[in-house]
Amino acid sequence: MDLGSAYRFRLELDVWGSPPKAKIKRELVLCDRKPVFDFLEGEVHLFNDNFQDKVQYPFDWFRSALATVQARPENRKLIKFKNWIENLHCLSLNPWNMSDLAEREEAQPKPDMSNFASWYRYMSQERAASASKLQEQLRRIMPGLESFDLRSAGTTARSVVLSFVGNGDDRKAQFDVTLNELSDGQRVMICLYALLNFVVGPESCVFLDEPENYIAIPEIQPWLMELQDRLDDGGQAILISHHPEMPNYLAPELGLVFERTGTGPARVRTYHSESSLSPAEQMARGW
Amino acid sequence: MTTTRIAKIILLVEDQTTESLLRRYLQRLGDDNRNIRVRRIQDGRGSGEQFVRERYASEVRVLRTSHTKACLIVSIDADTKTTSERRQQLERALRDAEEPAREARERILNLVPKRNIETWILCLNSAADDETTDYRHDSRVDPKSIRSAAQALYAWTRPNALIPDICVASLTECLPEFDRIPE
Numbered sequence: 143m144d145l146g147s148a149y150r151f152r153l154e155l156d157v158w159g160s161p162p163k164a165k166i167k168r169e170l171v172l173c174d175r176k177p178v179f180d181f182l183e184g185e186v187h188l189f190n191d192n193f194q195d196k197v198q199y200p201f202d203w204f205r206s207a208l209a210t211v212q213a214r215p216e217n218r219k220l221i222k223f224k225n226w227i228e229n230l231h232c233l234s235l236n237p238w239n240m241s242d243l244a245e246r247e248e249a250q251p252k253p254d255m256s257n258f259a260s261w262y263r264y265m266s267q268e269r270a271a272s273a274s275k276l277q278e279q280l281r282r283i284m285p286g287l288e289s290f291d292l293r294s295a296g297t298t299a300r301s302v303v304l305s306f307v308g309n310g311d312d313r314k315a316q317f318d319v320t321l322n323e324l325s326d327g328q329r330v331m332i333c334l335y336a337l338l339n340f341v342v343g344p345e346s347c348v349f350l351d352e353p354e355n356y357i358a359i360p361e362i363q364p365w366l367m368e369l370q371d372r373l374d375d376g377g378q379a380i381l382i383s384h385h386p387e388m389p390n391y392l393a394p395e396l397g398l399v400f401e402r403t404g405t406g407p408a409r410v411r412t413y414h415s416e417s418s419l420s421p422a423e424q425m426a427r428g429w
Numbered sequence: 430m431t432t433t434r435i436a437k438i439i440l441l442v443e444d445q446t447t448e449s450l451l452r453r454y455l456q457r458l459g460d461d462n463r464n465i466r467v468r469r470i471q472d473g474r475g476s477g478e479q480f481v482r483e484r485y486a487s488e489v490r491v492l493r494t495s496h497t498k499a500c501l502i503v504s505i506d507a508d509t510k511t512t513s514e515r516r517q518q519l520e521r522a523l524r525d526a527e528e529p530a531r532e533a534r535e536r537i538l539n540l541v542p543k544r545n546i547e548t549w550i551l552c553l554n555s556a557a558d559d560e561t562t563d564y565r566h567d568s569r570v571d572p573k574s575i576r577s578a579a580q581a582l583y584a585w586t587r588p589n590a591l592i593p594d595i596c597v598a599s600l601t602e603c604l605p606e607f608d609r610i611p612e
Contacts, residue, residue, distance in 0.1 A: 368462055
């Protein structure tokens with residue numbers, strides 16, 4: 143996202159005890175190298191858009207103070223950053239944890255998307271057009287899929303149900319399948335395309351850990367193409383992957399290498415290679 | 430997870446910019462990303478054009494022997510060579526691999542942008558008309574201009590389309606290639 147300025151966010155934690163506990167030592171937001179927010183050792187300093195330290199108050203250092211800042215006419219720079227970070231998603235999909243039941247609406251997906259049904263229940267109303275596009279895409283991916291609905295499953299609960307029509311010799315056969323009855327790969331595909339339609343956009347930043355897990359090889363590159371198309375107008379996605387399809391497609395022009403020697407710190411560098419080996423083959427050899 | 434996805438169009442290209450232009454063009458024709466399989470430069474050795482040239486014959490062979498009626502779109506920048514020299518390189522690659530030469534209506538497109546794909550993108554946006562300048566790092570080439578270039582390319586490849594004077598020679602030469610894409 144083009145925030146119009148260069149922002150730097152610093153979060154320092156003090157960790158102690160066993161089991162470990164953490165408190166916020168400092169939470170600092172700089173805009174063009176000047177502070178717009180500083181939560182230091184239990185005291186919050188709010189700066190206005192002219193970088194003047196206008197408001198100070200004590201706050202619980204076991205919580206993020208930034209999360210509680212309200213928008214005002216004089217703190218637009220800070221709020222711009224806060225809105226951006228609220229659109230930052232870190233996800234590691236786990237189909238085993240997904241429930242097909244939505245007891246309520248949830249505005250944000252959980253990191254493992256275990257609340258997909260509740261999140262979809264919210265998004266299908268907030269972004270009906272995007273929900274319709276999602277269904278259209280899923281029909282192309284899942285042969286025979288007619289509809290992807292939320293059906294009543296109790297007083298207030300709803301359940302994600304997919305309706306299929308048989309193909310081949312049995313064109314009239316219709317059957318319903320709940321989200322839980324799908325394969326792991328199908329559930330992950332639904333989540334990945336839902337992310338494309340509901341989350342990925344000019345103001346989003348998405349971290350995805352091994353999104354290719356569980357899904358069929360032929361489906362990986364098409365999803366990456368869709369992701370690239372969605373990011374044409376801005377936004378960012380960082381994909382962590384060990385699967386050959388991902389680095390072979392993305393690394394030559396977009397790759398970052400994370401490496402660590404022993405138990406030392408992780409270091410990041412841009413992928414660059416003079417080798418004739420593909421990125422995946424280099425990874426396989428540990429080179 | 431099982432899948433029914435079958436790639437019907439193979440793109441053998443040098444870089445992401447070429448891929449983006451061609452995919453946007455194919456989307457304009459009605460193709461889905463799921464119909465497309467992309468092969469582009471994966472290693473750092475040599476250049477993108479070397480990647481395309483070295484893999485061209487094997488992709489042609491695979492296409493011809495496969496039971497799937499796919500289409501192969503190959504794009505290789507002319508750079509400082511002539512388009513004729515590049516085409517001869519591709520023809521030689523087939524001969525060396527003991528593959529027959531490309532037939533008139535075969536579903537194999539050979540696109541040779543000169544000087545490079547960025548020249549075509551700018552030309553399609555009426556922003557460039559020379560094939561000498563290296564436009565690879567031109568800031569006017571971005572996702573928006575690629576999308577509008579794809580739209581223009583679609584228009585210029587329609588039957589009886591009026592091709593504007595700004596169309597560079599290498600693009601004019603390649604426009605009939607797009608007729609090889611099956612409907």
